[in-house]
Amino acid sequence: MRRVTTLAALVFVALLTACPSPPKNGECKSSKDCEAQAGFGKLCVSGACAECAADADCKDGFSCKANKCEPRPAAPAAAAAEAPKAECAGDAECGSGKGCQEGRCVNTIEPACADAAAFTAHFGYDQSSVAGESAAALKRLAACLAKAPARRVQVDGHCDDRGTTQYNLALGKKRAEAVKKYLGDLGVAGTVETNTFGKEQALCHEAAESCWSKNRRAELKIER
Helix, strand or coil, X not given: CHHHHHHHHHHHHHHHHHCCCCCCCCECCCHHHHHCCCCCCCEEECCEEECCCCHHHCCCCEEEECCEEEECCCCCCCCCCCCCCCCCCCXXXXXXXXXXXXXXXXXXXXXXXXXXXXXXXXXXXXXXCCCHXXXXXXXXXXXXXXXXXXXXXXXXXXXXXXXXHHHHHHHHHHHHXXXXXXXXXXXXXXXXXXXXXXXXXXXXXXXXXXXXXHHCEEEEEEEC
16 A cells, blocks of 8 residues: 555656646746746746847847837937137127127127218319318218228219319329328228229219219228
């Protein structure tokens, strides 16, 4: 009887050994153990079911972190082009006659100084001296240029249509030079150039003093 009992026990142990119990959820001995388990991953990594062991186990755009496939971070955007260094942060850094605009020092021009035509000088018949209202206009111009200096000032001399072409070209030159000297005496800095058109660019063509007086002039062109 004892033999029978012992034999039965041995057979039972053998059966238990031949049919091992299935692994608990999430546990494994091989990746095959993970295939039948949902929600744990299909790879056996260190006795546990996982999604991955390396980046190669994940699909494109994902990498393996802590045995899980996670989206790779977006590539950093290209660095923005380095902005040019600011020349100034405020008007006080730009000096007299200039203001700070978008990081650059630029000449500031008051409305009263913006129209060069307001400073046109006029002359008497056959005259080239600066006087009267013309002198006052040039003084205003000098004050404007002191606040906002010009890169270049051109003075164009003009005449009425009386006299020869050659004579009027010479007279126009004298008028332009007179304005240049007057501005220089007022302290205008920068390049002042002169030119003459004689009687070739008349503003009007009537044979009357009201027209001739308009043509006897020196016009200014101001470049900043």
